[in-house]
Amino acid sequence: MDMSLSPVDELARLRAKIAELRARESALVAGFISAHAPGRYHGLTCDVVVSHTAYQVFDISKLPPEMLDDDRYYATKQVTSIRIEDHEEDVLPTALHAPETMPLLARP
Numbered sequence: 001m002d003m004s005l006s007p008v009d010e011l012a013r014l015r016a017k018i019a020e021l022r023a024r025e026s027a028l029v030a031g032f033i034s035a036h037a038p039g040r041y042h043g044l045t046c047d048v049v050v051s052h053t054a055y056q057v058f059d060i061s062k063l064p065p066e067m068l069d070d071d072r073y074y075a076t077k078q079v080t081s082i083r084i085e086d087h088e089e090d091v092l093p094t095a096l097h098a099p100e101t102m103p104l105l106a107r108p
Helices: 007-035
Strands: 039-042 047-050
Touching (some): 007 047
16 A cells, blocks of 8 residues: 555644644744834735734633632533544554545545
8 A cells, every 4th residue: 555645644744744834934923023013024925014903802810709610601512633643663553544434535
C-alpha cells in the first residue's frame, strides 16, 4: 500500500504544514503589532492595515458565588476532536487505512 495515500498520514502532514504557517503568521503579526502604529502598510501585492478596536466582554469572574455554584446556569455541550499521535518507533500499525465506516476521502 502506498502510505502517501493514507488519509491518516495525509491529515498529519497537513496539520504539520499548517502549524508551520501559523507560527510564521504569528511572528509577522507580532512584528506589526509591536513595531507599527495604526495605519496602512503597503506591500507589492497587498496592504496590511493595523488598527485597534475596543469592546466590552462579559466577565464571569464578577458573578456572585450563588450564581456560579448553581447548575441551572450551565449547559453541557459535546465536542468532537481529532488529534494526531505519533507511532512508537518499534511498533507497526496493524492497518494503514481509515476505519471501514469512513467514507473514501478524495483529494481535491
